[in-house]
Amino acid sequence: MRENLERLLTRAVSEAASLEDDLRALFEASRDSNADDEHDPEGATVGFERAQLTATLAAAHHRIADLRDALARHEAGTYGTCETCGRPIHPDRLEARPGARTCITCAAKRR
Structure with a gap:
């Protein structure tokens, strides 16, 4: 079971890193643009994508914390x-x- 938890944790950390890269790229792209999210027809799409990436990243961080905690419980014999x-x-x-x-x-x- 420990190996499975470690594999899942590695995958979750990798996913979070990828999401962080995507979010950073989105912020950089929107920073370089003078678009006004409120009045730009594409602004709603950018805002939605930013919110979706932020929520997905938060879920990935929560999963990482859960898996780290599960590994600690495994070590303690309470998993x-x-x-x-x-x-x-x-x-x-x-x-x-x-x-x-x-x-x-x-x-x-x-x-």
Whole structure:
């Protein structure tokens, strides 16, 4: 399991770096332009793309934090144990959400 978590973390870090590059390029391109987002027909598209990249990057950073935390729990011997009820987290849940901290029953109660 540790190898899988490390592989997923490496992939997430790479994805975040790529998104950061894309966002930086978008900012640089819009900085060099004298376009006014509010009045330029293309401005809405640029604004939407910027918001979408920013949200996707935030999600990637959240995933990185979750995976780092999962690796720490693996090292501590608590990975796969629900933090709420103490029962094992089903392997299918861990496969779908490797950073899961709770079993599906406890996760459903939180909603």
